[in-house]
Amino acid sequence: DVPQLNSAQDVLALLERRLASFTPELKKAAAAMLEEQTAIGVSSARQMAKLAFVKPNTMVRLAKELGFKGYDDLRGLFQEDIRRGQLGGGFEDRARWLQSLSRKGELGQLYADLANVSIKNIETTLAATNQVEMQAAARTLHQAKKRYMLGVGINHALAESFCYLADMASMPIEPIPRFGSLAIDDLAHAATDDVLIAITFKPYRREVVTAVEQARRQNLKIIGISDSPASPIVLGADHGFVVDTETPQFYTSIVATMALLETLMAFVIAEAEDDVITEIEAFHERRHRLGIYMGEKNS
Incomplete structure (x- = not known):
């Protein structure tokens, strides 16, 4: 047989x-x-x-x-x-x-596969967490005295984007490593009241794992985002999120990670004081006033 x-x-x-x-x-x-x-x-x-x-x-x-x-x-x-x-x-x-x-x-099949796997990644990632975990992570960010975010390689743009949105809401997050620096050096003066958001996927980046280990020794709160519950930055984290990165592409898919970060940012805004709306409005008003945006105010 x-x-x-x-x-x-x-x-x-x-x-x-x-x-x-x-x-x-x-x-x-x-x-x-x-x-x-x-x-x-x-x-x-x-x-x-x-x-x-x-x-x-x-x-x-x-x-x-x-x-x-x-x-x-x-x-x-x-x-x-x-x-x-x-x-x-x-x-x-x-x-x-x-x-x-x-x-x-067979590129038509590839197109369909990419669409299907992107949707599946988002669904499975968000289904693996819940509003309680998201709310807890958002509150940790609000309670922190100083916030850092570490993403290198393909995750660097995700970290920069999240920090940009947080800054718009007057909750500054420092993206690390700074130009010409090392992440562990940027965390040298971090303390117990601070928090580090870290992202890495297989094969795990050594500088990210090392920075998380250093942050733990300094008693920082850790928000770890990775592709496995056994990931060294998720295991033992104060808040760990596992994302689905499956893709037919030659690199790791970040579609679900972006969705997770957008969801976390929504919870950050929801947990913020009322004046955060004023801060966001002021941010955009200033840009309109300086002529940064083209066209109508709502474009």
């Missing part, structure tokens, strides 16, 4: 178990698959056959031997695992997969 194969790892495990029983040609094809696992999802039967030094039909025969209708069905499992980040050495494998979609004229 052919076992149920639901993932690339299932296929690889079956290949290992059956390798010794294959004919010499099938054995070469199977060995190539085991050695070049990330190539399967982005390679045609002809390309894989070239790696294995066998004929393309041998790759098809191997797929059928494993219970698939053909090589493309087998490859589909590997493509799905690459898309989910569950197979491969990293972002470069997803980049190769994206290029393979273009060569095969």
Whole structure:
């Protein structure tokens, strides 16, 4: 009986178990698959056959031997695992997969996948938290004497955006690291009444994890945002939020993180004193007065 194969790892495990029983040609094809696992999802039967030094039909025969209708069905499992980040050495494998979609004229499917996964990421992220946790984090920010926010790489823009919105509401948050500085140096004078918001995703950035560890030693409150409850910046945080970052792209998706931060900012405003509305109005009035905005006042 052919076992149920639901993932690339299932296929690889079956290949290992059956390798010794294959004919010499099938054995070469199977060995190539085991050695070049990330190539399967982005390679045609002809390309894989070239790696294995066998004929393309041998790759098809191997797929059928494993219970698939053909090589493309087998490859589909590997493509799905690459898309989910569950197979491969990293972002470069997803980049190769994206290029393979273009060569095969399947960009319409990519468009649909991106839309679906973005919506799913937001839904699962917000479903994983609740208004009580959001309100608690917002209150911690309000009660802090000084606030810091750390996001590097792809998360730097998220941190800057959140700090910009907070400043508009007269709740200043200092984005770190400052230009030419290190995050741990920027936290040197932080104290117990202060709070650090930190963001990092796999593979976790060392400077973010190190800064969070330093902040803990200085008894700062920590708001950690990451992609796993086991993340070193979420584990043990005063407020930890786990976001879904799944994407067919070659980089981590930040769509759900942006939604989470926008939600947190909404709670920050909701928990603020009444004069925050006056502060926001004054901010925009000044910009209109200085001619920063074009067109009508509400444009």
